[in-house]
Amino acid sequence: MGSGSSKDVTPTQVQVGPAKTQASPKKNAQSKSPAKNVNRQQNGGPSSSNTKSTSNTRPSGGDQHRQKEAIQVKSAEDIVFETFYHQNGKEYQCMYLGGVRYYLDDWGSKEWQEFPKQWYREGRLVAIDIIRGSEVATAGTNQQQPGRGQGRGERAEGSRQQEPQARRERRDDREGYLKHPTRGQLHTYIFHRKHNIHCYYDQTSGSWLRMPIGWELHSEVISKLVSQIEEAIPAWNDRHDILSFLRACNYDINECIATYLHLQGDAWMKAVKTTSDVNALQVKDDQLNLLQKEVKKLKAELAKEKSAREEAESLIARQEDQITDLEVAEKQAEAQLMVFAGDRPLTSMARSKSRMRPVTPAAPVPVPVQERVSLEELEVLQDCAKELHKSHVHLRMEVEKCFTGLRDLMAKSVKAVKQLRSSGTGQIAEMEEVRALYRKETLQRKLLYNQLQELRGNIRVFCRARKDDRAESCLKCPTDQDIVCTHPQLGKKMFTFDKVFDINTKQEQVFEDTKPIIASCVDGYNVCLMAYGQTGSGKTFTMMGPPDNPGINIRAVKDLFQICKERIETVEYELKVSLVEIYNETVQDLLNNDAKTLELRTGGNKVNIPGITEVIINNMDDIKQTMATGDKNRTTASTKMNSTSSRSHLLLMITVQGTDKVTASVSTGTLTLCDLAGSERLSKTEAEGQRLVEAAAINKSLSALGQVFQALRTSQLHIPYRNSKLTQILQPSLGGDAKACLFVNVSPDVFNFQETVSTLTFGANARQVALGQAKQNVKKGPFG
Numbered sequence: 001m002g003s004g005s006s007k008d009v010t011p012t013q014v015q016v017g018p019a020k021t022q023a024s025p026k027k028n029a030q031s032k033s034p035a036k037n038v039n040r041q042q043n044g045g046p047s048s049s050n051t052k053s054t055s056n057t058r059p060s061g062g063d064q065h066r067q068k069e070a071i072q073v074k075s076a077e078d079i080v081f082e083t084f085y086h087q088n089g090k091e092y093q094c095m096y097l098g099g100v101r102y103y104l105d106d107w108g109s110k111e112w113q114e115f116p117k118q119w120y121r122e123g124r125l126v127a128i129d130i131i132r133g134s135e136v137a138t139a140g141t142n143q144q145q146p147g148r149g150q151g152r153g154e155r156a157e158g159s160r161q162q163e164p165q166a167r168r169e170r171r172d173d174r175e176g177y178l179k180h181p182t183r184g185q186l187h188t189y190i191f192h193r194k195h196n197i198h199c200y201y202d203q204t205s206g207s208w209l210r211m212p213i214g215w216e217l218h219s220e221v222i223s224k225l226v227s228q229i230e231e232a233i234p235a236w237n238d239r240h241d242i243l244s245f246l247r248a249c250n251y252d253i254n255e256c257i258a259t260y261l262h263l264q265g266d267a268w269m270k271a272v273k274t275t276s277d278v279n280a281l282q283v284k285d286d287q288l289n290l291l292q293k294e295v296k297k298l299k300a301e302l303a304k305e306k307s308a309r310e311e312a313e314s315l316i317a318r319q320e321d322q323i324t325d326l327e328v329a330e331k332q333a334e335a336q337l338m339v340f341a342g343d344r345p346l347t348s349m350a351r352s353k354s355r356m357r358p359v360t361p362a363a364p365v366p367v368p369v370q371e372r373v374s375l376e377e378l379e380v381l382q383d384c385a386k387e388l389h390k391s392h393v394h395l396r397m398e399v400e401k402c403f404t405g406l407r408d409l410m411a412k413s414v415k416a417v418k419q420l421r422s423s424g425t426g427q428i429a430e431m432e433e434v435r436a437l438y439r440k441e442t443l444q445r446k447l448l449y450n451q452l453q454e455l456r457g458n459i460r461v462f463c464r465a466r467k468d469d470r471a472e473s474c475l476k477c478p479t480d481q482d483i484v485c486t487h488p489q490l491g492k493k494m495f496t497f498d499k500v501f502d503i504n505t506k507q508e509q510v511f512e513d514t515k516p517i518i519a520s521c522v523d524g525y526n527v528c529l530m531a532y533g534q535t536g537s538g539k540t541f542t543m544m545g546p547p548d549n550p551g552i553n554i555r556a557v558k559d560l561f562q563i564c565k566e567r568i569e570t571v572e573y574e575l576k577v578s579l580v581e582i583y584n585e586t587v588q589d590l591l592n593n594d595a596k597t598l599e600l601r602t603g604g605n606k607v608n609i610p611g612i613t614e615v616i617i618n619n620m621d622d623i624k625q626t627m628a629t630g631d632k633n634r635t636t637a638s639t640k641m642n643s644t645s646s647r648s649h650l651l652l653m654i655t656v657q658g659t660d661k662v663t664a665s666v667s668t669g670t671l672t673l674c675d676l677a678g679s680e681r682l683s684k685t686e687a688e689g690q691r692l693v694e695a696a697a698i699n700k701s702l703s704a705l706g707q708v709f710q711a712l713r714t715s716q717l718h719i720p721y722r723n724s725k726l727t728q729i730l731q732p733s734l735g736g737d738a739k740a741c742l743f744v745n746v747s748p749d750v751f752n753f754q755e756t757v758s759t760l761t762f763g764a765n766a767r768q769v770a771l772g773q774a775k776q777n778v779k780k781g782p783f784g
């Protein structure tokens with residue numbers, strides 16, 4: 001909510017152009033200029049307007065009296081919310097902005113529609129709220145306004161911060177905030193909507209009751225819807241979950257899928273959706289924890305055993321020392337005995353001992369001759385020696401027993417550690433497998449989403465942030481689809497696109513993502529690529545690029561040649577190139593050295609440009625030469641007119657005609673690569689004179705582009721292609737049988753925050769445009 005991915009193109013977009021031309025009405029040379037309208041209508045009361053569409057909707061003098069209750073509009077950028085009480089009893093929510101009044105057709109299409117003129121005589125308008133233009137401007141010109149799926153509660157954070165206290169206090173209790181674990185604080189609003197409710201007739205009570213979800217899954221109609229969703233998103237296999245989603249989306253299958261895809265990966269969504277997965281993971285986690293605890297326990301035991309072993313070893317060492325000491329003492333005693341034996345007869349024991357032990361001819365121990373040991377003392381000593389020997393043997397046995405025990409324990413511990421290691425590896429491998437599966441599924445979902453977008457024919461919108469080492473960046477790209485724009489005072493805004501290229505993205509990477517769309521022009525599709533953004537945001541860098549690091553234009557032609565070469569066996573291709581510039585609503589042929597102005601003729605969905613120069617190109621040198629000619633003519637023309645390249649739109653149009661060598665069928669595809677003029681607002685450039693006319697022309701064409709997008713998005717019968725030369729020329733590429741791709745180029749400089757938000761909003765709204773499924777332009781040959 002409140003992010004750039006919101007689905008509604010709000011009527012505010014209609015203002016992209018003319019609303020900005022009011023800065024200096026007197027200096028505008030054109031008498032029917034939108035600026036003049038502003039002046040005239042601002043005196044006209046509540047219906048004052050600044051767009052020429054006012055002529056359709058501005059009430060007559062009598063009608064104006066009936067609107068007395070509407071709030072007085074002070075600025076052309078004010079937005080007034082009103083309620084219209086129709087005499088037939090129905091009530092409509094209305095919005096008045098940019099001189100045009102809209103009503104929310106809650107009883108029919110559920111979309112914002114232009115307010116019918118005759119209604120001024122059929123009911124009563126009561127104003128309920130007004131957002132002043134200054135408030136809207138604070139957070140960028142293209143603020144989100146309430147529409148389907150949007151509300152006043154969704155106004156940008158920046159605008160909110162600057163709202164007066166009184167306004168904030170007036171907010172109703174439907175408004176609120178939600179603290180999301182990953183998305184941060186979200187603004188919420190409870191809308192009052194009519195909902196489809198699936199009921200059954202309860203004979204007992206004689207009334208219609210709401211169908212329980214379990215019953216509803218058995219209903220043929222609902223079961224079919226659920227199956228369709230399961231087919232579209234195979235990973236989503238919880239039918240109860242799908243049905244509850246469907247209910248929440250008013251049984252709108254597209255909204256249900258879109259909401260699900262938009263919210264996939266959301267922490268809260270996951271928790272609800274994959275209970276069994278989460279449980280399985282929980283069990284594994286528990287097992288892992290247990291095993292880890294066991295390892296810890298065993299490690300502690302091992303440490304204990306180690307210290308016991310060390311203790312035993314030191315005990316053994318001490319005992320061995322004692323034994324050595326005792327042996328020395330024994331030897332000494334024996335030596336003494338020998339000495340005594342010389343003087344006295346040996347006792348029977350001493351004799352037997354002397355027989356048992358070979359007396360080593362050891363060096364005689366110097367015994368002081370004076371010290372004589374008595375026989376009793378000798379016997380005591382012998383007993384001592386005997387005892388010592390016994391304890392020595394006993395100790396030796398004990399130590400050996402300890403060693404054996406220790407060895408067993410060590411073997412057991414090593415085995416346990418080995419087991420633990422192998423089971424731990426198993427768990428990790430299993431976790432890795434689950435992760436790989438998850439990644440695969442995410443990729444599959446992304447592919448499915450792309451397919452869905454392709455089937456719907458949505459305009460692909462890519463965002464590219466320009467590299468700028470000088471300025472402090474206000475842009476962050478948390479994922480490859482999201483971009484967050486931060487301003488210290490105006491707050492934060494997040495936008496979602498099909499792809500976001502951050503400042504470090506190389507030209508090759510950008511081209512890789514557009515390659516599949518571009519390549520389809522070889523198969524006979526009309527393909528269009530546009531670069532939109534303020535001056536200096538990197539549009540030309542992206543489309544044309546410097547010679548040593550070319551952009552999409554040159555890489556696209558190279559790729560087309562490559563594809564044609566690969567198919568040479570079966571299809572013969574011819575590539576033709578035209579290059580035009582749209583400056584001040586005139587179309588210049590840049591491949592004609594006489595700076596020829598071209599006329600546009602529209603017939604059906606086709607546009608014909610009589611007399612335009614088309615150059616056949618056969619190789620890369622041809623295209624480079626052609627581009628150089630165009631560049632030279634553009635420079636000559638701009639010098640003559642004292643203009644700069646950023647004030648005009650540049651369109652490179654490539655026609656690829658393929659003739660099948662077997663069937664003779666002919667396919668014709670066009671690739672239009674469009675470097676649009678800078679989209680910055682007039683007030684910033686403070687243009688005068690010629691610059692003002694230039695700016696008005698740019699605003700007119702870019703605003704017309706926005707109007708075309710809005711009309712396509714709301715599936716209106718009339719798409720206003722003729723409102724500008726740009727939209728007229730692009731009609732075949734935006735007209736329902738084409739593939740289109742819009743680049744929104746932004747600058748990271750915080751100084752450009754408002755322009756950046758405005759550009760990103762334009763892109764986010766264009767992303768909701770569905771052109772319908774693209775069609776191939778193939779004429780069958782005589783052989784089928």
Ligand SMILES: Nc1ncnc2c1ncn2[C@@H]1O[C@H](COP(=O)(O)OP(=O)(O)OP(=O)(O)O)[C@@H](O)[C@H]1O
Nearest residue numbers: 466467534535536537538539540541542645646678
């Ligand atoms: N992604 C990028 N990496 C490096 N330099 C860039 C990048 N994008 C733009 N630039 C540089 O920024 C400058 C302005 O870019 P560029 O002329 O493409 O802007 P622009 O939007 O086409 O402006 P204009 O509306 O005036 O034509 C150029 O010097 C260009 O080389």
